[in-house]
Amino acid sequence: MQFKDMREYLAFLEEDGQLQRLDVPLRCGRDNRDLQALMRYLHNEKNIALILDNLEDYNTPDVPLIFNPFGTRERTGLTIGIRDPLEAKATHARILGDRASWHEPRLIDPAAAPCRDVIIREADVSLDKQIPHVWFGKEGPAYITNGVGISKDPETGKRNVGWYRTALLWNAYHPQGGSYPEGYDKNHMAVYAYWNPPMNQIGNHLFKASQQSKPLEVAFACSCDPAIHLAAATGLPYGEDEFAFAGGLRGAPVELVKCETVDLEVPATAEYVLEGELFFAEEATVGWHSNVAGYYDRFHTIPLMKINCITHRRNPMWHATIEMVPPFDHNYIGMLPVEGEVLSDLQQKIPEVQDIVVTPSMMYIVQLSVDGARKPHPEFGKYVLHAVWGAAGRWARTAKLVVVVGPDVDPYDLNSVEWAIMTRVQPVSDTLMNPAGQAFVDDPSAPITAAGFPAVSEQMGIDATIKVPERFTEYREVSQADPEDVARIAKLLRPILGE
Ligand SMILES: Cc1cc2nc3c(=O)[nH]c(=O)nc-3n(C[C@H](O)[C@H](O)[C@H](O)COP(=O)(O)O)c2cc1C
The missing domain is CATH 3.40.1670.10 (UbiD C-terminal domain-like)
Known part of the structure; x- marks a missing residue:
């Protein structure tokens, strides 16, 4: 199944009984803990997706917040229309290993691209008013967690798409008691691009751009068709295009549109797009940050990006998620690509x-x-x-x-x-x-x-395999009931003992 955009995926989840709208007032401003508690509650007791319509301390109250959309192995498989997690994983691994099944993305007319319904250019960019800022726990800054970062290798022009976090600076605590340059809260954000050592591919691009004494052009496309997010969380070999892989996963090309201010293309149905330049020599120290291992990082020092243009859909939506003691929302959409990557590689060998x-x-x-x-x-x-x-x-x-x-x-x-x-x-x-x-x-x-x-x-x-023949010549017999016998006994006893 193909979803055109995040909205179609959410409509599918709602129809399937896996998503509810919630207008209970919850606080999402800095120093509030409601959303971290909500994440834990959902994963402990009722693991559904939500759309939060009534957030308090929210800088963009008209933008509904998508919450926990990927929070199970099943919902992660459903991003590519496959309910059974095993089948979803096998499909991901198979398509990853079969380049012939990928579809090159298709460029469409900007006038037909919903992500350009509203265009905010340089002088008018004000992240504090135009981009949702959502805090979950004791993080210093609000993070963007729904953006796929798009950039091109400065030497070869080949594209990379990766799902990377960024930290916004408006109303952010500085983890070392310092402050950020005046005005940066309106048009700068810090990007988790690791260039030293380059642990992600945007980090490789940034380093190469620095060798040419240029900033790196980057666009972040937020809340896209979920197959794009699954592809962007997959580590493809350097130089391969996640949009083409996403086309393989969804069984049809991803539709892209040219950016306004940078030489990049973004998914036409993204909810928001932030365009700008990432600087090698200009970094910011941000934190606390709640991480995927379940701890707060005190700080990270990461490169800064200047935002030159924001585009978004009419009546946009926003997805935010937190990393904390697992499991949590994007745990699963982070794990499936890793399983697929390793499975695809190992099974070929x-x-x-x-x-x-x-x-x-x-x-x-x-x-x-x-x-x-x-x-x-x-x-x-x-x-x-x-x-x-x-x-x-x-x-x-x-x-x-x-x-x-x-x-x-x-x-x-x-x-x-x-x-x-x-x-x-x-x-x-x-x-x-x-x-x-x-x-x-x-x-x-x-x-x-x-x-x-x-x-x-x-x-x-x-x-933990059986050590025959390395240590023993004989197998030990496992003492376990036959599943057919268990089913027979269960059938006999259920009417007496209850379900
Ligand atoms: C919600 C979410 C946030 C992520 N944030 C980051 C991040 O900030 N930095 C990073 O290097 N990887 C992050 N990842 C993992 C990358 O998306 C993943 O490793 C991907 O393959 C990186 O692409 P690359 O290999 O092209 O760099 C995140 C994954 C998810 C699901």
Whole structure:
């Protein structure tokens, strides 16, 4: 199924009973905690998407706030019209590995592009009035979390699209007690572009632009067709276009329109677009920031972008989300692309890799289709561990904890994974310790660099496959009830004991 835009996806969720509108007053200004509490409540008790119509302390009260739209594995699969999470993951991995299934994006006439219904040019740009500012917990700044950042390699002209956060400066606490230059709250924001080391591809572009003594032209397209967000959260090989991959995921080309002030193209049905220039030498220190590992980062020092133009749809909508102790809204749409990236790469090299699950806290579980003596060679589990750390995409090399299991272990069920670890692993013999992996950028246990985030981390791999033939010649018999017997007994007892 193709969604034209975020609105069609939301209408689908509403029809499906997975979205409600809410006009209960909730506070979203700085120093309020309502929205973080709402996120926890939804994930503890009633995991639906919401549209919040009655926010208080809100700088753009007419703009409804989309809340928790991606908050389950099912809703994440539905971004590309597939309800079953396993099928969604397999489809993502298959399309990722098959360039012939991608569709090049199509350029349309600017007059037909809803994202240009309203155009606000340079002198009139005032982020504090025109862009929603939403706080969830104790963050210093309000963050934009619904924007895909679009830029081109300054040497080759090839496009990159990545889902990156930015920090707005209006009404922001400075984490070190300083202040931001006067007027920057109206037309500047700080972008999570990591150029040193360049951990994201916008960071590579920014570094290359700096070598040419130029700023980098960037556009952020906010709240697009959700297939575009899924593609933008996927780490494609450098130089490949996420819009073409999104076309493959949605089964039809993404429609783009030329920007007003930069030589870039953006999705025509985005709710908002911010155009401008990203500077290498001009940075801002922003924080506190609530991160995906579930901790507050005290500060990050990241590049500043000057906004030269804002365009938006008539009656626009805005999506905001927070990273906090998992799970939370975009946890799942962040994980599925990582699963797809690693699965696609590994399955092309190692046919015995059946499935990969990344948990909300980013533990990687690799399920093989074979175990014991059917493994291609003894110690095959360790070979797979190395392959994960060397797999394509940005995230595999940051996998801090990887567990390899056989086909009888359910990678979605942590009880099952724990059972395999406890009964098939000798901790010294069946683990690999990597002293110098790449850090998962929000891991608070890894040493921090001057920019406020870690670059290097130790990693651990656990081979929880059955150690035949490496250690034993015989298999132990598992003591477990046959599912058919369980179903028979359940049928017998349900009328007596109740459901
Ligand atoms: C809501 C959300 C926010 C994200 N924010 C960032 C970010 O600020 N910086 C970053 O490097 N990656 C961020 N990511 C992950 C990237 O989108 C993902 O790694 C993507 O593949 C990066 O694209 P790239 O490899 O082309 O740089 C975020 C993902 C999601 C779902």
